[in-house]
Structures are given as structure tokens and as C-alpha cells.
Amino acid sequence: MKYTIETMDNELCNLESNDEKARKKASSHFMRAACKELGTKDTKQIKVWFITNTDRYISAIKKETNIDTIWNNVYTLQSFCARYIHLSHLYKADSDIITEDKINHFEEESKKYVRYLLETQKHPKVLQAVASFFWIYEEAFVWDVFIKVLEKKRDKLTLSHIKIAIRQCYSSSQSNQVKKYMSEQQREELIAILKEKNILQKEISLLENM
Structure with a gap:
């Protein structure tokens, strides 16, 4: 699928509509755009669109009440920030429109x-x-949130995101042993709930060796 300024403008209108199905479909469109492989012909247009439509896009998703659509929207923000902003050194998308101030905004x-x-x-x-989003900024409080989530929800999608965070945390802690990515209490509580639920055995081993 190609992502042009025009198609994304149209999907933003759908994101602002009163039609729940249209909003969910639009949220999926933006999520796919944020997840698209970097360095393609669409990369620059996607980045320009999000950066120049920040206020209107955020205003639209703030009004959303459907849980699945909210998830799509947050994952879109996570993917865009992690890939199009934090990995910007991996591709070229030079534009006079994209300024550092606008990116920070x-x-x-x-x-x-x-x-x-x-x-x-x-x-x-x-x-x-929410926790997955803030983990891209290595915020330690996310582990408290993940622990709370595991008390109620253990579907494949949820576990896959928690698995990714644990593996990234382990990798980061191995390369930077000075910085603390989670507290000892968080580590112990996370290990305890994973053992109690009998899930993510490999990740338990990583946590035990941190």
C-alpha cells in the first residue's frame, strides 16, 4: 500500500468521524504507515505528514473511546517515535518542513x-x-504497569509486547551495567508473577540473570 499526503489526509477525516468502524479502519491505516519499512519511497511522505499534522492528529485520537482503536493509536505513536524519529539516522528524509522543534513537539x-x-x-x-510506548524511553515505571497487566491479561499479543520489553531490557542491562533499567523489587515481582502464571519461561531466565 502506498501512503500519500492525500490518502493520509482522507484517513484523518475518517479518524475524526462519528463512525466507529471508519475510525478503527483509519487507525489501522496510520498504524501500518508508522510500521512501514524505513527507506522506501513512502518514508519521507509519512514522516512529513505526521510531523506537520501533529495537533490535528493528536486532537482526533484524544476523543477515541473504543479500546481496540485506542490501542492502535498508541501503537502508532510508539512505532512512529521509535522508528521515524529515534532511527532517523538510518534513512534519508530531508525536508525543510521537518524541523527539530516540530519533531520535539x-x-x-x-x-x-x-x-x-x-x-x-x-x-x-x-x-x-501505554507501558510499551514509554519503554521506548526506558521509563522504569513501565514494569509496575506490566505487572498490573499480567494480573488480568495474558493473551498472545499482550505477552509478545511484554516479552519484547524484557528482552530489550536484558540486552540494555548487559551493554550498560551502570544504568538501572528496573529496580530489584520490580525484577522480583515480575519473576514471581510470570512463575505464578507459568508463562514466558525464557524471559524468566533472562530476568534471573540480570
């Missing part, structure tokens, strides 16, 4: 929105998305 607005969800949402699916 996108990240700050994304963080504000996701932190708002952390304060207002109780659904474990949303909380998993």
Missing part, C-alpha cells in the same frame, strides 16, 4: 496523551500499550 504531545491514558484508563489492553 510531536514527541511531547504524544507523551502527554499517553500519560493521560495512564491516569484515566484501567483497561489492561490500554495499559499494556
Whole structure:
């Protein structure tokens, strides 16, 4: 699928509509765009679109109440920030439109929105998305959120995201043994709940060796 400024503009209108199905479909469109392979012909257009439409896009997703669509939206923010911003050195998407201030604005607005969800949402699916988003910034509080999620939700999608975070945490802790990526209490509580639920055996081993 090609992502042009025009098609993304149209999907933004759908994201702002009162039609729940249209919003969910639009959220999937933006999620796929944020996850698309970097360095393609679409990379520059996708980055330009998100950066120049920050306020309108964030305003649209703030109004969303459907849990699945909220998850899509948060994962879109996570993927875009992690890939199009943090990995920008891996591809060329030079544009006079994309300034450092605008990039910072996108990240700050994304963080504000996701932190708002952390304060207002109780659904474990949303909380998993919130924790996964903030893990790209290596925020230690995410482990408390993941532990809370595991008490209620253990589907494959949830476990896959927690598995990724644990493996990344282990890898980071091995390469930088000075920085603490999780507290000893968090590590022990995470190991305990994984053992109690009898899940993620390989990740338990990694945690035990951190």
C-alpha cells in the first residue's frame, strides 16, 4: 500500500468521524504507515505528514473511546517515535518542513496523551500499550504497569509486547551495567508473577540473570 499526503489526509477525516468502524479502519491505516519499512519511497511522505499534522492528529485520537482503536493509536505513536524519529539516522528524509522543534513537539504531545491514558484508563489492553510506548524511553515505571497487566491479561499479543520489553531490557542491562533499567523489587515481582502464571519461561531466565 502506498501512503500519500492525500490518502493520509482522507484517513484523518475518517479518524475524526462519528463512525466507529471508519475510525478503527483509519487507525489501522496510520498504524501500518508508522510500521512501514524505513527507506522506501513512502518514508519521507509519512514522516512529513505526521510531523506537520501533529495537533490535528493528536486532537482526533484524544476523543477515541473504543479500546481496540485506542490501542492502535498508541501503537502508532510508539512505532512512529521509535522508528521515524529515534532511527532517523538510518534513512534519508530531508525536508525543510521537518524541523527539530516540530519533531520535539510531536514527541511531547504524544507523551502527554499517553500519560493521560495512564491516569484515566484501567483497561489492561490500554495499559499494556501505554507501558510499551514509554519503554521506548526506558521509563522504569513501565514494569509496575506490566505487572498490573499480567494480573488480568495474558493473551498472545499482550505477552509478545511484554516479552519484547524484557528482552530489550536484558540486552540494555548487559551493554550498560551502570544504568538501572528496573529496580530489584520490580525484577522480583515480575519473576514471581510470570512463575505464578507459568508463562514466558525464557524471559524468566533472562530476568534471573540480570
